[in-house]
Amino acid sequence: MAADGDGARPRTNQADLGALIAQLKASYGERASTSLAVREQHAQGFSFHDIRPADVVVMAKTEAEVADIVVAAAKYSAPVIAYGTGTSIEGQLAALEGGVCINTAEMNSILSVNAEDMDVTVEPGVTRKQLNEHLRDTGLFFPVDPGADASIGGMAATRASGTNAVRYGTMRENVLGLRVVLADGRVIHTGGRARKSAAGYDLTRLFVGSEGTLGVITAITLRLYGIPEAISSAVVQFDDMEGAVNAVIATIQWGIPIARIEFIDEVQMDAINRYSKLNYGLKPTLFLEFHGSTSGVTEQTTRMGEICDEFGGGDFQWTTDAEESRRLWQARHDVAFACVALRPGSQAMATDVCVPISRLAECVLETRKDIDAEGVVAPIVGHVGDGNFHVAFLIGPDDREGDLIIANRINKKLVERAIAMGGTSTGEHGVGQGKMAYMDLEHGEALDVMRTVKIALDPNNIMNPGKIFTI
Ligand SMILES: Cc1cc2nc3c(=O)[nH]c(=O)nc-3n(C[C@H](O)[C@H](O)[C@H](O)COP(=O)(O)OP(=O)(O)OC[C@H]3O[C@@H](n4cnc5c(N)ncnc54)[C@H](O)[C@@H]3O)c2cc1C
Structure with missing residues (x-):
């Protein structure tokens, strides 16, 4: 669908936005793009919702860069929208209030493969086909298959599944742990490589399926299976x-x-x-x-x-x-x-x-x-x-x-x-934008608990605002 406005309801005033873009361009050079074509290409995915481009798209290469970009955006209360491969369907990628889109495609290293323990840790831009290609000689594979060659970060963020889920489960069952950059720039890890843990709240499950509204995922530890x-x-x-x-x-x-x-x-x-x-x-x-x-x-x-x-x-x-x-x-x-x-x-x-x-x-x-x-x-x-x-x-x-x-x-x-x-x-x-209207019917009071969690982690609502529910 055609763009219906360039940054339709901007959150950040023009002066602050100018300062933010100048800072990102100074740090990331050509990796920080304000070209309309680039911004629009990052704003739609496979959805039918209006294209709302972010003000700037930055190609991040490391977790430290993601944290730096989030801190810069937070300083000006500018929204942050993480981008994997753009195959999502429910309008998850629209920058409804402008802001910064962080493209994770170049964070595509496979950080460790532990064949004996049948787990792997990857950066978020690794795609599922890339991962399985890499694993082929180990006799192991990662089964979650949403059809599209989506990024593991995007799949974790949307709690994806697909044809194999009846046997191997969804991303909910197959993510063992995460690293996440929070809205204030803190970097946390959740879960780990142990197959089970009773140590406190299960934050991994909280971030899996949060659609970029709670933080930017920078590493994912996954279960693997024998071919x-x-x-x-x-x-x-x-x-x-x-x-x-x-x-x-x-x-x-x-x-x-x-x-x-x-x-x-x-x-x-x-x-x-x-x-x-x-x-x-x-x-x-x-x-x-x-x-x-x-x-x-x-x-x-x-x-x-x-x-x-x-x-x-x-x-x-x-x-x-x-x-x-x-x-x-x-x-x-x-x-x-x-x-x-x-x-x-x-x-x-x-x-x-x-x-x-x-x-x-x-x-x-x-x-x-x-x-x-x-x-x-x-x-x-x-x-x-x-x-x-x-x-x-x-x-x-x-x-x-x-x-x-x-x-x-x-x-x-x-x-x-x-x-x-x-x-x-x-x-x-x-949920993105497409299923938001049904969240109250589906969750009732629990939707307010979700809002409470969101506000606690992201009080200025900079992480992918306007998705899943409104604040
Ligand atoms: C032809 C086709 C078939 C499909 N079939 C299926 C299917 O069978 N099953 C299924 O589950 N899905 C399916 N999908 C939908 C889509 O592939 C999944 O939703 C996929 O998980 C999206 O991954 P992505 O890398 O493209 O994410 P994106 O579209 O780039 O992003 C999706 C959401 O995740 C967030 N996000 C991305 N990366 C991060 C990160 N590092 N940290 C935090 N948030 C992040 C974004 O902000 C956005 O909210 C299909 C799509 C297509 C086009």
Whole structure:
């Protein structure tokens, strides 16, 4: 969306802003940019919210530089917005009150790999693909996979997950410790390398998912896992969505340690077939992946085939061929592009909710009814093992505003339904600006406790203001 103002509601007066920019340029030279193109490029991510550029973007190289930039910004009460790779979806990166954007892309060192303990410590700009490339020879890998090649700092800040979370957990389960620059420039560490600790408040969990509103993360210690000896993938199609979801519920209840279990509705299958040149039936479909020993994977796959059969699944096609699996999962990762190709010139506005798995079928069905009643095209795809699913609304190009009104209307009903079912307004994309309106409904009094924590750590509200909740 076009920029709707250069620093729309500036927090800092022009004289102070000039002094701050002069100080940052003196310290960081060309690494401190005021070019509008650079500032806009850092302000949007993949969101549908207005672009609100920061006043200056600084490429930081070290934790000490991050602390220095935060102290400089704090002196003038200027907001600070951390930037990873800009793949967030809910308007998290907009500099609503101007300020300084800190790009962490050049803080991309892998600080230590402890193969025996199966952990790694990285700087925030390391991306998940870079990390796994680095780890390949150790026989270990980091499983959290949001599809996009996001930064580990951004993934920690949004509490990201993705297709593997049903087996390996989300960033919440996989971050062991952090280093964080606070709003006053103090640098703290939280957690550590121990697999468990009962030592005081769990500050790691507080910062994971805080979307840059409490501090800038400068190092992350992560759990690692052994690369499985064998991997198999499978596809199974169902006549109706309930059959697919009931098969998922049975899989989880049986304790099959499935690595990925993705639901794709018939509209999304059509998009995938066209975009990835596949020829599956246009039916509710599960994409599955199993990890383990060769015999373990065979056992899991066989049992899964039986479960799918029980719930009306059709031909259970499975393979251990790496190239075939890669093609399947590439098609799954390309769903965003596949959606957009359904309506040339459009953009996808993605939303996500998460519900207890027993309510998943009902939630998806009601949502499909809402979409069809509005007469719009909106594919549904989900990490269903966790009860998490996405709807992609196709916006524009002919009537962008009209499309957005319809998308927001369906989205509101979806989120309220998910919360009423005991679920959440977002399973993984985060709150940003897009889900702020639902925080009160979801958290009640607890939202005030969040505000209290925020004010205690960031009394001048300089850390990514206007996200998650207002002060
Ligand atoms: C095609 C596509 C598919 C996606 N699929 C998924 C999915 O399956 N699961 C999922 O979870 N997400 C998904 N996402 C969303 C996105 O990839 C995640 O939210 C990701 O974690 C964002 O990381 P980033 O590095 O791009 O962060 P950014 O977009 O750069 O930043 C996101 C937020 O984190 C803050 N932040 C960034 N770095 C730091 C830091 N060092 N310290 C403090 N705060 C920081 C920012 O201020 C901002 O609030 C998808 C996105 C796309 C485009």
